């Protein structure tokens with residue numbers, strides 16, 4: 424792969440809206456991605472393997488629990504810093520950002536928000552340092568967009584719960600020590616349970632043959648009469664709103680992350696357009712190529728503004744789930760379109776692993792599907808503005 428010479432576009436001087444802390448956090452994440460992710464990521468994507476050696480670095484840049492309080496090992500940062508870290512990581516690779524999103528928003532967040540103090544003390548510091556990795560089991564083979572239909576269930580056996588069922592498409596599953604699993608009790612109420620590797624009847628087979636997120640490990644979670652200690656139930660929230668609340672936090676991070684992927688594709692295409700000569704001119708001198716680049720930077724700038732404003736609302740505790748859905752949906756589509764156009768600008772070179780664009784393009788096919796598909800987010804906006812529910 425080519426050396427990482429990325430320069431971040433900031434067409435509307437958005438740096439002026441960031442605090443010194445935001446810039447320090449972002450620049451540290453950016454430098455780490457250049458040093459420890461870019462040189463290796465293409466190889467790992469090609470061989471479809473998660474680079475486990477980057478776990479410590481992810482913890483050091485604050486990617487595991489950026490907004491979790493310092494007393495639990497988190498970085499104690501605000502929501503804009505969290506977003507900027509996700510942007511920088513996804514600038515390197517969406518699969519690496521997935522690992523961080525899952526650890527922070529889908530594992531640490533529910534333990535912090537819905538867990539008791541003993542659970543927080545037991546799990547959060549180890550998850551923040553990367554000593555333990557986590558995964559989040561909501562999706563099932565027959566229940567993806569409609570998680571409320573899940574069939575994974577547990578029974579109260581007096582001194583423990585007995586868990587049965589299966590989850591599919593679970594990021595980090597093949598190597599996670601801890602799984603936050605959503606299952607129904609005997610009254611059909613959804614609860615979160617913390618399941619640990621090594622519990623009898625719990626297995627995590629890896630999912631192979633993915634053309635997307637190849638540097639992220641995906642797997643199943645299978646529960647065959649797993650005895651879960653009663654103290655592993657998250658006591659402070661139940662119902663579908665509990666897992667969906669975690670998704671709000673992860674979707675917000677993805678909205679920022681998608682900007683990172685788009686910026687990388689734009690920057691690569693812009694540089695290539697000045698270097699690649701055809702018909703005696705740099706291809707960037709042709710109007711058709713300028714149109715592509717001008718539209719890319721316009722869309723990136725709009726997404727940056729939308730997402731920064733969402734971060735402000737989130738810091739104030741005012742961002743709604745529907746606002747988060749709009750940003751996730753808009754930004755991922757923006758990134759996928761830019762990846763496609765940028766790839767064309769590189770001609771044949773665009774399909775090779777010499778450049779990051781094809782990898783981003785393939786990764787974004789997962790990003791537009793997970794954490795709520797593009798269609799589901801449109802329907803969430805539709806419901807919010809009309810008050811009419813297309814799901815029921």
Ligand code: TGC
Nearest residue numbers: 521524561568570571594663664667668744793794795814
């Ligand atoms: P609905 O009846 O609308 O709601 C059930 C309860 O949940 C509440 N709620 C929310 N709470 C917090 N945050 C949200 N975003 C919420 N959305 C809804 C709602 O108020 C209600 O509460 P209550 O107290 O009245 O019971 O539920 P529904 O069954 O009609 O479904 C709505 C729908 C389709 C929007 C929802 O199911 C949905 O979002 N589906 C998409 C599923 C999804 O996103 N799955 C993601 C799995 S995890 C993943 O992909 C990780 S990828 C790895 C990585 O991040 O990198």
Ligand code: FAD
Nearest residue numbers: 559560561562567568592593594789792793794795796798
């Ligand atoms: P389906 O729900 O079957 O959807 C199929 C199509 O139907 C989609 O186009 C969808 O938009 C459309 N559709 C569905 N319902 C409607 C409707 N009401 N109106 C209009 N169109 C509709 N899940 C986890 O729990 N944890 C994870 O860590 C995780 N990681 C993932 C990693 C990867 C690489 C991938 C690909 C997925 C991951 N997922 C994870 C699962 C992901 O959240 C689901 O794939 C996603 O929610 C969609 O579910 P589905 O694949 O079952 O598609």
